[in-house]
Amino acid sequence: MVELLDVSNLSISFTQYVRGLQQRELKVISDLSLNVNEGEVVAILGSSGSGKSLLAHAILGILPDNATCYGDISFKGKILTEDDKKEMRGKNICLIPQSVNYLDPLMRVSQQAIGKTKDEQDYKCKKTHQRDVFSKYGLDESVDDMYPFELSGGMARKVLLSTALLSNPELLVADEPTPGLDAKSVEETIKDIRKLAEDGKGVLLITHDIEVAIRTANRIAIFYSGYVIEINKAENFKNADNLMHPYSKALIDALPDNGFKLTEGTQPLKEETGCIYYKNCSLRKAICKDTKPLLQNVGDNKVRCHLYSEEEYDET
Ligand SMILES: Nc1ncnc2c1ncn2[C@@H]1O[C@H](COP(=O)(O)OP(=O)(O)OP(=O)(O)O)[C@@H](O)[C@H]1O
Ligand SMILES: [Mg+2]
Structure with a gap:
């Protein structure tokens, strides 16, 4: 298995001003590690505001200026600098952005999808390809010459999707x-x-839609308050008993097919000293209050929970 993307101990924070000029660090992603291999789709599932888009933007090197980012992002074994990310953006690594505002308002949509061309021959080839992909998504010829403001939300989404697919990247980051x-x-x-995965490419698929994640991904990573709390095989998400973290199990139990068993509580907004799921966890132990669990391997999968940490578990 060849590793395409490796995110290692990534943390992202913003400086906030509270009460006049007093500053405070707001940590939105903490100690995040995950990888995507060639031929693999890894889905990221997490609720709104859990840091999914920021992870995508960190990989592409388009974080806002007020963000502070630590940790390493490697592509094919090489740690990427911000210059590397700029160089690879739109070529080796492509983003389907969550917001349709990423379309250039002054450029016709087919032009944006085709991008730069070398000569007439190259243009003709890419134009044919663009038309094929657009029509597959139900965008007829009249759409080619439209500007983004003329598109409906759904059409704009399809244009973004087609544009990324046309670039045929080695790694696709698809944000919702x-x-x-x-x-x-x-x-x-x-x-x-x-x-893309069958062709040996890698895909990081960010989604709220657990059904889409299960059907598309090889592995699913669960985000909770900026932490990856579990990475498990997609097929294991069909049944809560196959999952490890109490939050992942609760997420599956809350699905309509599983009787809508909802859990109480919200995701913490500020850094907790112990496990971030401590307050909502029905299986919490004494150690969970003050000691953060690490993301550890359990077989081929990973979990961040003291229930699976033998040493710590024995002490309690
Ligand atoms: N420029 C910024 N300045 C300050 N805080 C920010 C900034 N951008 C994002 N955040 C904060 O970071 C957190 C994570 O944002 P992000 O957009 O990554 O969430 P998300 O998981 O993609 O959510 P959604 O599912 O709604 O798209 C949010 O709570 C948001 O308030
Ligand atoms: Mg988002």
Whole structure:
């Protein structure tokens, strides 16, 4: 298995001003590690505000200026500098952004999708390819000459998706590619993402939609308050008993098919001293209050929970 992307101990924080000029660090991603291998789709599942888009932006090197970022992001074994990320953006590594505001308002959409071309021959080839991909997503020829303001939300989403697919990247970071799409386009998206993986590419798929994640991904990483709390095989998410972290289990139990068993509580906004799930966890132990669990291997999977940490578990 060849590793394409490796994110190692990534932390992202923002400086906030509280009461006049007093500053405070707001940590939104903490000690995040995950990887994507060639031929693999890894989905990231997490609630709103858990730091998913920031992770995508850190990989692409487009974090806002007020963000402070620590940790390493490697591509094919090489730690990327911000210059490397700029160089690879739109070529080796592509982003399907969550917001349609990423489209250039002054450029016709087909032009944006085709990008730079070497000569007439190259243009013709890319134009044909662009038309094929657009029509697959139900965008007819009249859309080619439109400007972004003329598109509906769903059309704009499809243009972003097609643009990324046309670049044929080695790694695709897809930030919520399916909301607002019709059922047929969701199926096409899943198929295209799977095809990239079958062609040996890697995909990091960020989504709220657990069904899409299970059907598309090889592995799923669960985000909770800026931490990865579990990484497990996608097929294990079909049944809560196959998962390890109490939050992952609760997430699956809350699905309509599993009887909507909702858990109480919200994700903490500020850094807790112990486990971030401590307050909401029904299986908490004394150690969980003040000691942060580390993300550790359990077989091929990973979990951040004291229940799986033998040494610490024995002490309690
Ligand atoms: N420029 C910024 N300045 C300060 N805080 C920010 C900034 N951008 C994001 N944040 C904070 O970082 C947190 C994570 O944001 P992010 O956009 O990554 O969430 P997300 O998981 O993608 O959410 P969603 O599912 O709604 O897209 C949010 O709580 C947000 O308040
Ligand atoms: Mg987001």
